[in-house]
Amino acid sequence: MRDYRIAPSILSANFARLGEEVDAVLAAGADWVHFDVMDNHYVPNLTVGPIVCEALRKHGVTAPIDVHLMVKPVDRIIPDFAAAGATYITFHPETSDHIDRSLQHIRDCGCRSGLVFNPATSLDGLRYVMDKVDMVLLMTVNPGFGGQSFINGMLNKLREARRLIDESGLPIRLEVDGGVKIDNIQRIAEAGADTFVAGSAIFNTPDYRATLAALRAELAQVNG
Numbered sequence: 001m002r003d004y005r006i007a008p009s010i011l012s013a014n015f016a017r018l019g020e021e022v023d024a025v026l027a028a029g030a031d032w033v034h035f036d037v038m039d040n041h042y043v044p045n046l047t048v049g050p051i052v053c054e055a056l057r058k059h060g061v062t063a064p065i066d067v068h069l070m071v072k073p074v075d076r077i078i079p080d081f082a083a084a085g086a087t088y089i090t091f092h093p094e095t096s097d098h099i100d101r102s103l104q105h106i107r108d109c110g111c112r113s114g115l116v117f118n119p120a121t122s123l124d125g126l127r128y129v130m131d132k133v134d135m136v137l138l139m140t141v142n143p144g145f146g147g148q149s150f151i152n153g154m155l156n157k158l159r160e161a162r163r164l165i166d167e168s169g170l171p172i173r174l175e176v177d178g179g180v181k182i183d184n185i186q187r188i189a190e191a192g193a194d195t196f197v198a199g200s201a202i203f204n205t206p207d208y209r210a211t212l213a214a215l216r217a218e219l220a221q222v223n224g
């Protein structure tokens with residue numbers, strides 16, 4: 001069995017009680033905090049910035065914070081998130097003029113780096129920067145909103161990404177974001193993912209512990 005990680009997306013949390021929500025989901029067994037940053041420019045929605053990431057750290061959150069930047073241009077905000085306590089910083093290739101440089105910039109700031117691929121974005125460029133990437137994130141919805149349906153055609157792309165990572169021999173995580181639920185997480189894992197973002201599937205349920213246990217029970221049944 002792969003070393004799975006579940007990363008609840010705060011996008012579906014109650015923002016009026018964000019610290020408590022994050023504490024609750026971590027106490028319920030979540031591994032990471034997925035932190036969606038939207039700019040109403042690259043994506044049609046607006047969320048939170050480094051101040052909120054820093055506030056979670058000051059609140060006492062010690063779990064990895066997985067910052068998913070949907071911000072264009074991306075470079076200027078990278079050091080701010082590093083200073084705010086981000087663990088991973090991932091960005092979309094469309095938001096950087098110099099992808100290799102942005103990846104290096106994230107590592108130079110002391111964070112782990114990641115590239116995010118929209119449903120229609122090709123994985124082609126990935127092979128040239130594999131050695132600068134700690135995580136590949138495949139979007140399985142179009143970015144901007146929680147609660148959308150998983151695009152099933154992405155399972156083949158996930159297998160392709162798994163192949164590229166395995167062939168590289170590098171310890172790169174493969175994360176999936178969008179529409180991950182109890183009823184599809186097993187299939188997604190079987191296609192090669194090891195890290196699962198889930199927003200509405202967790203935060204829109206009354207008992208986070210029961211929901212996380214149900215997600216893990218599905219992962220325990222993964223074949224291959």
Ligand code: DX5
Nearest residue numbers: 009011143144147179199200
């Ligand atoms: C979408 C975000 C996701 C979103 C996932 O742009 O990147 O992280 O919160 O939400 P669900 O799990 O509800 O599809």
Ligand code: ZN
Nearest residue numbers: 036068177197
């Ligand atoms: Zn996300």
